[in-house]
Amino acid sequence: MSVPDRPEIVCICGSTRFVDEMRAANRDLTFAGVIVVAPGEADELITNEQRTALGALHLRKIDLADRVLVVNPGGYIGESTSREIAYAHATGKPISFTDPV
Numbered sequence: 001m002s003v004p005d006r007p008e009i010v011c012i013c014g015s016t017r018f019v020d021e022m023r024a025a026n027r028d029l030t031f032a033g034v035i036v037v038a039p040g041e042a043d044e045l046i047t048n049e050q051r052t053a054l055g056a057l058h059l060r061k062i063d064l065a066d067r068v069l070v071v072n073p074g075g076y077i078g079e080s081t082s083r084e085i086a087y088a089h090a091t092g093k094p095i096s097f098t099d100p101v
Contacts, residue, residue: 007033008034008035008067009034009035009036009037009065009066010029010035010036010065010066011037011038011058011062011068011088011093012025012038012068012069012071013058013062013068013069013070013071013084013088014039014070014081015072015076015078018071018072018073019041021071021073021098022038025069026038029069037064040057040058062084062087062088062093065093066094067093068085068093068095068096069095069097070085070095070098072097072098074099075100077101
């Protein structure tokens with residue numbers, strides 16, 4: 001659902017093992033005039049409590065987006081990303097993938 005006079009908002013989802021690929025997708029979308037909402041990053045290990053909080057926060061980011069882009073090199077989709085895809089699907093967000101599933 002696009003809003004007139006507002007750039008499209010895309011939420012990036014994917015495994016944290018693909019941080020470089022997600023950063024590249026963020027850059028490409030941004031230069032294409034898209035507002036990007038991406039997963040939070042941490043340089044250190046995070047606690048289970050922090051992981052749960054970040055997961056819930058990412059679902060709210062999906063709520064803000066017009067569509068979801070799943071960064072899935074080699075077709076890989078982990079448990080958290082699967083949950084995010086199911087949430088996006090349940091809320092009617094269009095979902096696309098960087099690689100075939």
